[in-house]
Amino acid sequence: MEPSLRAGAVVVVRGRTDAIAPGDVVVIKHGGLEKVKRVRFVNGNRLFVIGDNQENSTDSRTFGWLYLSAVKGRIVWPRISSR
Numbered sequence: 001m002e003p004s005l006r007a008g009a010v011v012v013v014r015g016r017t018d019a020i021a022p023g024d025v026v027v028i029k030h031g032g033l034e035k036v037k038r039v040r041f042v043n044g045n046r047l048f049v050i051g052d053n054q055e056n057s058t059d060s061r062t063f064g065w066l067y068l069s070a071v072k073g074r075i076v077w078p079r080i081s082s083r
Contacts, residue, residue: 004052005036013073020047020068025075028066036075047071 004025005011013027020026024039028049037049037059046065051057060066 004038011036011075014076015073020071020074027072027075028070029072030063030066030070034072045069 020039020042022039022041026037026039026049028035028037035058037051037057039047040050040060041048043065045068047068048060048065050059050061
């Protein structure tokens with residue numbers, strides 16, 4: 001998620017208690033790993049996520065749409081502006 005978040009950055013994550021919207025930065029579980037990605041599109045119960053460093057990011061452009069159940073939480077601090 002560089003340049004928005006640097007490696008080792010401390011963040012506060014709120015569990016999935018509210019709606020996920022485009023522009024939100026979320027923690028997802030994919031391929032056995034937790035990853036930080038930005039939500040680009042939401043379509044029903046699925047979402048398309050991207051990394052902010054698009055040249056070096058493995059995201060939905062590679063692995064496709066994810067179900068909302070893959071979202072572990074939304075980053076609420078630091079506040080990361082939508083792109």
